[in-house]
Amino acid sequence: MTDKPPLPARMFDPWPRIPIDTSEGSDFHHLNRTAGSAATGWALGPEGAYAQNFTLAEVVDGAVREALLHLLELGLIDIDSDRLNAAPGLPTHRERTSP
Structure with missing residues (x-):
């Protein structure tokens, strides 16, 4: 894993990105x-977004939540609580640095 760059000093300062x-x-x-x-399974499942006629925003939020939960529950990613x-x-908006 690449060392994490320092946090910005102030709110709204740019965040240095880690190359992936x-x-x-x-x-x-x-x-x-x-x-x-995981996200697709949630969206297309019997209790998922399409079955419940969710808005696009609800689909995106639910899919991201399901994907993150799945990876966290598997222990494949960790939350750096201190950071x-x-x-x-x-x-909240990602600066595009790669295609």
Whole structure:
């Protein structure tokens, strides 16, 4: 794992990004497929988004939640609580740095 860059000093300062290998066969690729399967299963399942006629925003929120929960429950990702709580604020929009 790459060392994490320091947190920004103030809210709304840019967050330094960690480079991620997204190529086929990478760890990210495997996690993305696992999370995507969990999210798709939730959306298409009998209690999921399509069965309940959710809005697009509800579908996205539910799918992201399901994917994150699945990866956390499997122990494949961890929450860095110290970093989360030390941050002056969290960016809600992702700056695109790769295709």
